[in-house]
Amino acid sequence: MPENRTRRLTHGAMMVAIFTVLLAVSTYIPLTSILITWVLPLPIAWYSAKYNMSSSVAVTIAGIMLSFIVGGGFLALPVAFMYAVIGLVLGTMLRLKKNKATIFLATSGAILATFAIVYFAFVKILNINIIQQTLDLSMQSFDTSRKMMEASNVPADQLASFEKQLELMEKTATYLVPSLLVFAVLGIAFIILAVNLPLLKRLKLEVPKFxxxxxxxxxxxxxxxxxxxxxxxxxxxxxxxxxxxxxxxxxxxxxxxxxxxxxxxxxxxxxxxxxxxxxxxxxxxxxxxxxxxxxxxxxxxxxxxxxxxxxxxxxxx
Known part of the structure; x- marks a missing residue:
């Protein structure tokens, strides 16, 4: 028993350290985040697949806290929270030997839930609306297109038709935020599983075949x-x-x-x-x-x- 407990603690400390280092590298060297982001859940997922829920939750919390302290402060906290929880859910599903559909849905749910928590935290605490800012950037691109058309001296009827198309695109982009969010969540879940499941298999874990x-x-x-x-x-x-x-x-x-x-x-x-x-x-x-x-x-x-x-x-x- 002491040996198992020591091994569990040692593995937990190693996974927390790897998770923190990966997050710090992706935070301080921005170009690396394009690749590192997709393997961030791996250390927590591996640990959660091998050990019980209480130990996995403890390692997840430790990973989030340590990332906040040495991995980039408030800048890294939302990312650490999201990917640590995703790793916890993915590893737990593997430990429980769930099928591929359940793993995909659980991972998607973890992404959606953590994004919702981070989103509302940004709105309530920092007064930053991520979705609205994204929509504003889209509207700015529409305005740029409109100004370019006006500057090109196109006929009035073509300009009016173009204005109607832009107005329709602006409204549609606003209305489709929920479905776009769903597509984004499913796409991210698919990429995370496509990247991490083969790696977890190489680490001697049993993973379902898609x-x-x-x-x-x-x-x-x-x-x-x-x-x-x-x-x-x-x-x-x-x-x-x-x-x-x-x-x-x-x-x-x-x-x-x-x-x-x-x-x-x-x-x-x-x-x-x-x-x-x-x-x-x-x-x-x-x-x-x-x-x-x-x-x-x-x-x-x-x-x-x-x-x-x-x-x-x-x-x-």
Whole structure:
């Protein structure tokens, strides 16, 4: 027992030290943060996957406190808090041997929860609204585009049309903040898992295997959600700016993006199933990106009619 306790304390101290050093390097050498940020959860995740919850929470708190003291003060505290908690959740899911979907959802939830806490702390304590500042930067870019058009002496009708497009883009950007936040959270969770799970496997931890992207299959219930949102959009037509309008707009964006991922995975599936070179997959993905609306229709058809079954000749009876 004393030996196990000593080993637990030694490993905890090592992981806290590594976490603090990584955070300090990313804080004081900004260019390194592009790479180091994605492996910040690794030390806490490794420890949390090997030891019980109480020890893991203690190491997480110690990592946050030490990072505040020697890793960059208040500048490093939000980052330390977010990535230490993400590491704790990821490691705990691995220790409990949860499946890949649960790990992804738990990691996404940890990212969203910690971001929400940091966001409200910034608003209440420092009076800094991160989301509003991001929107303001977008509006400034729109204003710059507007001024460039005015300076180029374009015809009045073209300028008026351009003004309407910019106004629509400004409103849409404001309305779509919730869905953009969801996309960002899911994207960050995916990258963190893609980077850290292979590293944790190399560190002799048992990690679940994620199927290749071409086998991605959304629940068929997504079809019902999509059609319900579509019917409300066509027949109810909520007034612009209302809560229902914003909710429908965000749900529509999220569902369209999910269906686009389904369609893109089908394209990957078809190319690889037919034995084409992997380079064709890259080219097809690049070509598909500007046509996500069309790709989402492909995903919709795939969910409804099992196109993969037709490709492999194994359709459902």
């Amino acid at each position: 199927k290749p992207f071409r086998y991605m299959q959304l629940p068929r219930s997504i079809l019902w959600y999509y059609f319900i949102v579509l019917i409300i959009s066509l027949f109810v037509r909520p007034e612009e700016g209302t809560y229902l309008y914003v909710a429908i707009l965000n749900l529509s964006s999220i569902l369209t993006m999910l269906l686009a991922l389904q369609g893109l995975s089908l394209i990957h599936f078809f190319i690889l199933e037919k034995g084409m070179p992997k380079g064709v997959v890259v080219i097809a993905t690049i070509i598909a990106l500007p046509f996500l609306q069309f790709v989402s229709l492909i995903g919709l058809v795939d969910l409804g009619f099992n196109i993969r079954g037709f490709i492999t000749g194994e359709t459902k009876k």
